[in-house]
Amino acid sequence: MRILGINALFHDPAAALVIDGRTVAAAEEERFSRRKHGKRPLPFSAWELPERAAAWCLARAGLRPQDLDAVTYSFDSRLARPAEDMGLDDPWDHLRLTYAREAPGFLTTALPGLDPGSVRFVPHHMAHAASSAFAAPDARNSSVLVLDGRGERASHLAARRVGDRLEALHAQDLPHSLGLVYEDLTEHLGFLRSFDGSPGCPWSSTPASTPPAGHGRRPARRPGVLRLLARRPAGHRPVRDPARRPLPTRPPQRRRRRPPMTEPEALRGDASYAVVIPTLGRPSLGACLRALAAASGPGPVRVVLVDDRPATGGVPLTADVPPSLRARTIVVPGGARGPAAARNLGWRAAGDVPWIVFLDDDVVPGPTWGDDLTLDLAAATERTAGITARIEVPLPVDRRPTDWERNTAGLAAARWITADMAYRRAALTAVGGFDERFRRAFREDADLALRMLDADWALTVGRRTTTHPVRRAGRWISLRLQAGNADDVLMTRLHGRHWWRRAEAHRGRLPLHLAVTGAGVTALGCALLGRHRAAAACAAAWLAGTAEFALARILPGPGTRDEVLTMTVTSALVPPAATWHWLRGRVTHRKARRYAPFGNGEPAPAPRSAARERLRS
Known part of the structure; x- marks a missing residue:
């Protein structure tokens, strides 16, 4: 077994x-x-x-x-x-x-x-009891007491092992729990809840957080005294019995104590980073910045907010910046030129830092994001250009997701998306940053990743996690998304027909949309020319293709009346919209040349100077 x-x-x-x-x-x-x-x-x-x-x-x-x-x-x-x-x-x-x-x-x-x-x-406490009772030597008939924080509905369990069986005798129902008392006590003392020391807690001995001045704890220097929360690990040194006569020891030598390490000093010189967030001033920006400020671990050297709104009369971005980040935050006007141009402005305005972390303004970094990011950067090799985060998209648990929610959930499996992507500044400089011909938040991240790989840089997946909530969207969002077909044309011009495989991107339904649209246009043309039999055949093909597309979107969804109606109507409109944007892309990008690394004939784009506004704390 x-x-x-x-x-x-x-x-x-x-x-x-x-x-x-x-x-x-x-x-x-x-x-x-x-x-x-x-x-x-x-x-x-x-x-x-x-x-x-x-x-x-x-x-x-x-x-x-x-x-x-x-x-x-x-x-x-x-x-x-x-x-x-x-x-x-x-x-x-x-x-x-x-x-x-x-x-x-x-x-x-x-x-x-x-x-x-x-x-x-x-059952949780039966697993605890089994790990003790069945692992104990010569304990075929023994009693087991589990004192835990919580399980399914209890906190303590008394059990008995009889041979190869484990019998539960009594359980203490919640909320009475010694373990939860311990959690409350550790949180009251300033530690992370249920932890007795970790990066970010006030009294931890890790470099990222040193004991504050005046906390009253003095190191024990007498033999036979157990040092709690010592600044150095005890290792295998035994604790002396105070009743015994202490052994002769050398006179203690006074050592110069190193001053407390500040947060920037705790970062390695090549692991410091700046955060760049292009934004349209959406309400989600505040949640993103608050999560960034609350995350444990070393924080960013600088936060650059690129205001990419077309008008300047909106609510100032300074209202969303938490107090702890104000002194490190600058605001750069983006000029409404799209996310690729905004990110270029941001990383060039961030200053001389080794790493640039790009965040979308609608993501929420995890509670240990700073610690995990520091480990990601410290593990990078000299040829590592970028480290992507693990993206989580929470979906409703009480119903099946809508078409828009499923579309957003696809971000969790996307490669190299800039929702949370750390790039080495030297690598960005080497390839010229983002291609500003991508005016939408689509494919500009895949284009940059492919250019990094073509330049013999490496891209890896990190351990940090970031949540990407599903934002509210209108009924016609699926039609607006079809503009991305023009960006796909530009990707084909720059990286060849098989860029999908290299970028590990989803191919989409464009060939089917072109076929359905062609059938519909042909049916109209044949009807105008009086060829009714051919028109009927083409109309039947259009109807079959549209029905298949609508069912493919309706069946996995929640099945509500509003969702079914929206999917039915937009399924008839999406194929011609996709065809139109594809044709528009072929005209707009007809002069785009195949990408060539710098030094092989294509100059780097000239950097654009950025006006900046520093926040005052």
Whole structure:
């Protein structure tokens, strides 16, 4: 029997492989991700799995996911109740339960080849008890007491092992919990909730955060004294018994203490970064900046907001900047020339920093974004030009997503999108930045990535996560999106017919749209010429193509009356709109030449000077 155990829902995600009752491999995810405790114990991160730990366990035993007899997940959402019914103040706990229910699907994605039917849910505290009772030597008849923060609906469990069986005797229902008291205490003391020290907490000994002056803690220098929260690890040094006579020691030598390290000093010289955000002044900009300011880890050296609104009479962008970022923020007017030009203005105005991180104004960086980004930049090689983030698009859990929501969800699988993309400044300078002929927020990121690869730079995927919420859109959004077909023509002119494969981009339905539009136009022409039989055949082909397109959009959706009506009408209008923009692109970009790296005949575009406005704190 080959069983893979997964712990993932709360904190310290880990995996263990048991074969015929014997543990052959076990590891925590933090050993591979180098992220303390693996992740933050938040409902928003409950979906994260110990992917690398599980893969290592399988490799250790020479197994594949399809070779497993069962996968156990240490939480059974069927036993849980709503947080308010258990007396817990956690308005987002329903996300945690949703992610737990969807664990089989997440596991099959993380472990390709795994049968989702092999996933078994184990009550959380029974998993805790089993890990102790069955691992203890000569304990075939023993008692087990689990004192935890919380499980499905309880905090403590008393159990008994009898032979190969584990019996639950009594459980303490929530909200009474020693573990939750511990979490409240650590948060009150200034630590991250339920953590006893991590990057970003006030008393942590990591370089990114040093003890503040006047906190009253003095280092213990006497033998036999246990030093709590020491500034250096104890290692394997034993703690002396104070009752024993202390051994002779050398007189303590006074050492010059290094002054506290400031945040910019905590960054390596080649890991400092600036953030560039082109914006149209949407309300989402405030949420993006607040999340950026609240993220743990070293912050940006500079934040550049490129105001790309066509008029200057709107609400000033300064109103959205949190106080902690004001001294580092500058505003650059973009002139409404599109996101590619705005990003060029931004990174050139950011100053002499090694890395430029581009963010969209409608994304929300994760709570540990700064820490994760610093690790991404520190791991980059000399030939690494860019590091993309992992994009998450939250979808509704109570219904199927709409066509627009599914379209936005595709960003999670897109490659090298600038919703959250870090580029080395030297690489941007080498290839000339973004191509400003892309006037829309479409394909300018793929074009830059392909030019980076053509110049022998490398692009990698980082560990930081950023959420891209689905913003509100009108009924005719699918028609407006067809303007991207003109940008696809420019991509073909610049990078050849097979750029889709190199950029790992979705090909889309343009060939079908051209065929459906051609059938409709031919039907009208034949009808005007009096060729009714040919007109009827072409009209039938147009109707079949339109119906197929409408059903492909309606069936995966929520099926509401408004959604069905919108999909039916726009499905008839999208093919001619796509054809029109494709033809427009062929005319507009008919003189565009195949891209050639600088030094092979094509000069770099001249940089444009940027007027800037610095915010005052």
